[in-house]
Amino acid sequence: MISRDADEVLLAFVHALRVAGVAVTPDRAQTFLAAVAVVGADTARGVHLAGRATLCASPDDLARFDLVFPAFFSRHAGPRQAPADRSRTTARAPLPDRDGDSGPEEGESEVIRALVSDTDVLRSRDIAELSADDRRRLAGLFASLHPRPPLRRTARHQRWHRGEVDVGRTLRNALRQGGEAAELARRRRGRRPRRVILLVDVSGSMRAYADALLRFAHRCTVATRRQGGTVETFTVGTRLTHVTRALRTEDPERALAAAGATVPDWSGGTRLGESLQVFLDRWGRPGMARGAVVVVFSDGWERGEPDLLADQAARLRRIAHRVIWATPHQGRADYEPVQRGVLAVLPHCDHFVAGHSLAAFAEVAELVARS
Known part of the structure; x- marks a missing residue:
């Protein structure tokens, strides 16, 4: 059971995640509030674990979540549990839709955008000019990089939905179907990193x-x-x-x-x-x-x-x-x-x-x- 004030802070955090690029749907936000009501809003670790479990849908979301969480709550008093209203048993704060019609107030949005903008500036600054604190913050941002290996073509072929006709596999499929080729099998050169x-x-x-x-x-x-x-x-x-x-x-x-x-x-x-x-x-x-x-x-x-x-x-x-x-x-x-x-x-x-x-x-x- 969490108070309406705590609801508003948590929903502002959800909006901050959306600004940072995490596609939080209304049902995920509702699940997040319910999870926090179970684990309690008085500990940062509980809110952090509840958010990672309910608001993130991909590794990219996890990386963004871990960047936004400390930046957002450092500007607030932190996750805390306000005096409980015994007439309520679950969180019922209105959830912002995808367009943000019922999101935080304008001042809160400006703070959130400032946090995201500060991260973008840090990503572009020359590393030699950073302070010790900025270097520690930058170390956490390396998780946002997603390198991919370059690929090369191999001599072997692999099945593919388009490309040259795989004559051998087409004939084998036709033999299994009584000699009638119902579909052309295709292939392409394989790829290796x-x-x-x-x-x-x-x-x-x-x-x-x-x-x-x-x-x-x-x-x-x-x-x-x-x-x-x-x-x-x-x-x-x-x-x-x-x-x-x-x-x-x-x-x-x-x-x-x-x-x-x-x-x-x-x-x-x-x-x-x-x-x-x-x-x-x-x-x-x-x-x-x-x-x-x-x-x-x-x-x-x-x-x-x-x-x-x-x-x-x-x-x-x-x-x-x-x-x-x-x-x-x-x-x-x-x-x-x-x-x-x-x-x-x-x-x-x-x-x-x-x-x-x-x-x-x-x-x-x-x-x-x-x-």
Whole structure:
């Protein structure tokens, strides 16, 4: 049993979810109020669990819910139980329809829109300029990224509703039906995920972005693995380090802690050419990079010989399906590619893109998926 005041707060929260993109139907909102009446509105955990169970219909909804919940209730007194009106046994507050005719007041809507707008601004800000609090908030937003593995065609065919006629299967079906072909069977070339390789620069010049880049690599590793794909991640500094095994842990904090314990050259120098040569000699040419989509996250500051880096980038381009170079400086309006490393690899890159914010990471993920 919850009071009308609590009903209004909960319905305002439902409206906030709709603004954030969660398609909450009126029946789900009614179920949410009933669930809160059972678990009690005096504990944040109870309201949180009741909302996740009743208001969310997909993994995307869960991610948005987890972002909106703390942001919304931090502006209120929090879930609490008001004095009970014994004449009522269930919540009977009017539910807002899809058009929001009976939603919260105008002032409440402005607060909700401000919260969502603040999240959008945070997604677009340069990571190097964020405060410690903003970095902690940004870490939770990586769950909103949904990387997909790029697909390649295989030699084998699979059944499909359109495409070329599968003569063999059409004839076998006809024989089972007494020799009469009632329907043409069709097929298409099969699809398999391509391997994705991430080379993350963790040198001193990339120190401000290293944590976010490894969080992005972890998100790609976990999400792609669930879809049957493979992501291999290496850190690049004064040496090359393979950190894929550490990033396969589902929990991002544990994964980053394990990766941090694996990498010996944090915030050191940059030897892109030598590291890329080691990668190609040990992992690339034997098969890992062949036909893969390779993404390099680096600002291009090279302490070694740029000619060596150019030669290794040319080797990589010959065996990889796509080479994408993401630099944080590309996100600045006045940026010009003048670094020696960037000038050496530009002729051998398929795409040269920004890598300075969460929004830029989302664009990189989409570019990889389309490769």
